[in-house]
Amino acid sequence: MKNLEKIKNFILDILFPIRCLECEIELENAEPKERWICPECLKKIRTRKDQACPVCEQFSEGGKTHYRCEKETALDGLWVATEYKYEVVSEAIHKFKFDFICDICFPLSEILIRSILEVDEYDDFQDLALVNFSQESEEEEIYIEEQKNKKAETIIVPVPLHKKRYNWRGFNQAFLLSEYIARKFKLDICDNLLFRKRNTKPQTTIKSMKERRENIKGAFFISECLDVKKMIKNNNVIIIDDVCTTLATLSECAKELKRVGAKNVWGLVVARR
Ligand SMILES: [Zn+2]
Numbered sequence: 001m002k003n004l005e006k007i008k009n010f011i012l013d014i015l016f017p018i019r020c021l022e023c024e025i026e027l028e029n030a031e032p033k034e035r036w037i038c039p040e041c042l043k044k045i046r047t048r049k050d051q052a053c054p055v056c057e058q059f060s061e062g063g064k065t066h067y068r069c070e071k072e073t074a075l076d077g078l079w080v081a082t083e084y085k086y087e088v089v090s091e092a093i094h095k096f097k098f099d100f101i102c103d104i105c106f107p108l109s110e111i112l113i114r115s116i117l118e119v120d121e122y123d124d125f126q127d128l129a130l131v132n133f134s135q136e137s138e139e140e141e142i143y144i145e146e147q148k149n150k151k152a153e154t155i156i157v158p159v160p161l162h163k164k165r166y167n168w169r170g171f172n173q174a175f176l177l178s179e180y181i182a183r184k185f186k187l188d189i190c191d192n193l194l195f196r197k198r199n200t201k202p203q204t205t206i207k208s209m210k211e212r213r214e215n216i217k218g219a220f221f222i223s224e225c226l227d228v229k230k231m232i233k234n235n236n237v238i239i240i241d242d243v244c245t246t247l248a249t250l251s252e253c254a255k256e257l258k259r260v261g262a263k264n265v266w267g268l269v270v271a272r273r
């Protein structure tokens with residue numbers, strides 16, 4: 001079986017060699033997921049230093065929604081890992097989503113993880129994301145374990161895809177990213193709570209902000225399952241997507257999650273267009 005896999009990869013390499021999207025190097029001995037952006041180029045992608053308010057996009061400590069902007073969104077904040085204007089980032093996102101290359105979720109989630117850990121000071125978002133995670137000593141781990149019962153949990157919710165779109169693409173890019181993040185930070189994923197009702201037009205095909213907001217309104221619904229709802233109630237949620245454009249999708253998801261009792265709801269995306 002292993003040999004068969006090797007032969008398959010060997011043939012695929014010849015037919016479709018994977019070159020790093022940035023330096024075009026072909027890493028022959030690496031796993032496919034490590035080849036789309038080679039480790040050297042991955043390290044060089046800068047993460048966002050200053051986060052911004054999701055609504056007005058002006059500076060805001062740690063990406064928190066300004067008090068004055070709160071009426072515009074149900075999101076408590078948004079964490080953006082890097083910049084869409086970096087060509088390698090936008091190209092990777094595009095290949096991930098539209099060329100159906102699911103291996104690209106690996107470098108993208110590496111960027112997400114690095115951006116969360118690579119800050120001088122931990123803010124509100126880190127409090128949520130790192131509630132179960134520690135790079136410290138074992139004592140610290142025990143401390144965190146003790147605190148866990150007292151504190152709210154943080155649940156990861158991927159932005160859902162409509163079934164039709166899922167069948168077409170074969171995977172939900174937001175779910176794949178969520179898996180990496182959840183594994184790294186020891187958080188639970190809940191992907192059977194929020195669903196997409198209508199097969200809305202892809203947001204990218206609509207130009208006006210107002211139309212985008214209208215297009216997404218009422219597009220999500222919450223599962224009737226009580227156990228699933230219980231998972232969210234009084235807990236914090238991080239909604240994950242690959243890119244955020246107008247905030248309409250994340251805001252709509254946050255609104256639904258708060259309806260079933262989520263405490264703080266934050267968005268986490270690779271980049272903002
Ligand atoms: Zn490279």
Ligand SMILES: [Zn+2]
Nearest residue numbers: 053056066069
């Ligand atoms: Zn603002």
